[in-house]
Amino acid sequence: MAQNYYAHEPKYNVAVDCIIFGFEEGKLQVLFQHRNIEPFNGELTPLGGFVQQDETLEDAAYRVLTERTGIEKLFLEQLEAFSEINRDPGGRVISVAFYALLNKADYDKSLMDQFNCKWLNIDNLPTLYFDHMKMLKKAVVRLQDKITYTPIAMKLLPEAFTLGQMQRLYEAILNESLDKRNFRKKVCDMPYFIKTDKIDKSGSRRGAAMYTFDYDKYNEQKLFHM
């Protein structure tokens, strides 16, 4: 930077906090880690960290996520900046919240211990500190909204999935039960869901057809509605 015209203006620590969603055994889950700095050392928090000089906010969020999950390809989106003056008793920090979706099959479990991370079901959360509960609620609402008009929920599933898995995922996120026939009709009416000849026998004796989502075709038209 040749010069800085704003040297007299105040400066702040800036952090990112990432609400990371996963899905397993019919439950929507969120990834937490035990904090390793004061204050609240040892308590559970969403994955976060301070933004470094050479990083955008998105870079920082992506770095935090990949270094602690091993996943390089995931959905990551900004939620909102949180700036209450005393939101962090450890010092003034402006934190930008993100949410991310990842397929737990890709998740590197060995990093979990190394970074003291832990998946928790969304319906059974502990006390959260700072404004982390606000961030989490905002993330859930955004996710509930967004899965109805974009296919981001598929990021929480393996590449091939059954319609039953997909319906249980939507039910877990929306926190309501859906009609099986109407659900399948809507899905199959969209040209992006491709039935493969693979059969998943893990969930039932009969076995269920596995589908994939055709992102190329989706990107041409982007007509999605659930």
Place this chain on the structure above:
Amino acid sequence: MAQNYYAHEPKYNVAVDCIIFGFEEGKLQVLFQHRNIEPFNGELTPLGGFVQQDETLEDAAYRVLTERTGIEKLFLEQLEAFSEINRDPGGRVISVAFYALLNKADYDKSLMDQFNCKWLNIDNLPTLYFDHMKMLKKAVVRLQDKITYTPIAMKLLPEAFTLGQMQRLYEAILNESLDKRNFRKKVCDMPYFIKTDKIDKSGSRRGAAMYTFDYDKYNEQKLFHM
């Protein structure tokens, strides 16, 4: 603050930029000011400023708006944080974009000259600097979305308005024409729009009935759909 645990982490200038919408003569407008600092001194930018020590982001946005428009009651909502490393050639600044809606009838025109401010029609904008065009586009999309399921557009109108004015406002924001009978049916079917006995003769010889929006009733149920 008793102590600061994060003293070794990097710090940044943090700013707010406000995309302020107004509506007049059937046109959606945005408020700009001539920048009074380097770089780009004199060029048009959205209203913005640096976040001060005793302020949240929302406080800063609200301060910038009220000091330069004279309006104290307006709709203000966070859009997104922008953090590209070289987004501002004057120094590294992380900027949080907001958008706001105001009724131009309440706007203090004398402040306009004092702060070098200027309303421009959305369909006739000049070159914008930094990432201000991105912010503006984001604001427009958010506004287009949000007026279909909340009554925020009414913040752009005087307290009493005609259905014609309201339709022209929706058309200006959505950038498409709407069917008059369907529009009026939807509006009048909602119990929040109250027909007054005032007649606005300014827009036609015949005169049009003026309506108000009942926010109390809306806050009880919040069922709004356009």
Place this chain on the structure above:
DNA sequence: TCAAAAGTGTTAAGTTTACACCCATGA
């Protein structure tokens, strides 16, 4: 008297919802 905006209903098309039984299989 006419130009200009206000005001007003109906019908067809499309979408959403509700609902119940048979199928295939492994244990």
Place this chain on the structure above:
DNA sequence: TCATGGGTGTAAACTTAACACTTTTGA
């Protein structure tokens, strides 16, 4: 053979979209 999840169609209710003429009045 039976328990379990997979798979399938239709009709009613509701919502959305398309469409044209009469009214009022000031200039």
